[in-house]
Amino acid sequence: MAKSVGPLGRREFVKSSVAVTGTLLITKPETAFSARANSTVNIGLLGCGGRGNSVAGDFVNHTDAQVTALADLFPDRLEATERRFNELQKKKGRSKVSKTFQGPSAYLDIVESDVDFVLVASPPCFHPLHLRAVLDAGKHVYLEKPVATDVRGCMEVASLALKAEGKVSADVGFQIRYGSHFAELTRRLWDGAIGDITCVHGSYFAGDLPRQSAPGMSPAEAKMRNWVFYRALGGDIMVEQNIHIVDAYNWVLKAHPLRATATAARKVRTDIGDVSDHWIVTYFYPNDVRASFMSTQFLPTWGSVAWRFFGPDGFSVASYSENLNIQGKNPWVAGADTTDPGKKPEIDPLGDATPLKAQAFVKSIKDGEFHNQLKQGAESTLSAILGRQAAYEGREITWGELLASDQHWETDIDITKLG
């Protein structure tokens, strides 16, 4: 890790990201969709796994978009996804999937195919490479989080944000910001419902994840299919999964953390990979706001995910599974005709998040009012990496020190031999 250069502000963050990565041109902005505003939006899905199927399904179910091209390393993923979207789109009177691309260079084929946007849902280690290919082809992009696994990758994405600006729409998969209840809670906090935020606490207590290996797979294929358990492929749990809570902290506080201390370990899930199975992080935000965070990813059942903001006039509770609420001088309960926070949930807190995000993204393309969430996505990913590195190194790390580190991770898998 390089010597500390002090915390960098947002402007310096963008400047330094350009310095690190140089320039990258978007070559075909004229393909922007707004020129044919009433047509159906064609989706290219790059990475046909769980999340790609889920988000593309939300696009098909909640907008008039259709999946016309698929790309993946592995044929079984392509076949299952093609079948699924052909059935779904037939029911909706839309087209069939017309192109499938398989193998390590499938990402280059799909970006050049006749699609309006590419939904990048490949493992995180590929995100900067895949994002750059989409933008070089002049296509709109919906990029899943995290935007990268390392600092250099985040800087490249921040640089690409400058090049995408005004030319294409670029979303990043932080759907919580679009969930109607989360958005209302945040608006209330910004309006002062609990006074100036004093401190924050959050937790992500998750169950273990299924192993994806099958008999007969090569070690490299088994590792790639189990990418989430490997630091260099997924970024580790703090960055891959827990990032949603760090993003929520940044969103509400309108800032990124200035420094972090942390600890993490592997104690329960030791049969696979090299990621930690529990995390304890303390972030220090501007205005002397301290935010603690704890997570697990080894429980035999699903746990719970929640985060709380505390202020002199009360506190707020945001959760994946309970009624969102504010308690104190300005009480509020999401979706309930009551101010009783103990009342049984009447909402699915996350239910409308991805559908609303999908609708807003398609609208941005059709209206020509392009989103650009790449810098924010890079900032949230760096914030999660800050906590991760503080744990790995067992010491406090500052934002400026992290950005100056130019940390770069290589994977040890030769993907030209896969797929």
Ligand SMILES: NC(=O)c1ccc[n+]([C@@H]2O[C@H](COP(=O)([O-])OP(=O)(O)OC[C@H]3O[C@@H](n4cnc5c(N)ncnc54)[C@H](O)[C@@H]3O)[C@@H](O)[C@H]2O)c1
């Ligand atoms: N926003 C959210 O709430 C959310 C939820 C889950 C996952 N995610 C993110 O979505 C992404 C995908 O996660 P997932 O759970 O779907 O994983 P997954 O393993 O189920 O799917 C990944 C797919 O990408 C394919 N792939 C791997 N390398 C590839 C390459 N080089 N080119 C083309 N395809 C390749 C795999 O074969 C697989 O089909 C990750 O970044 C993850 O963090 C986001």
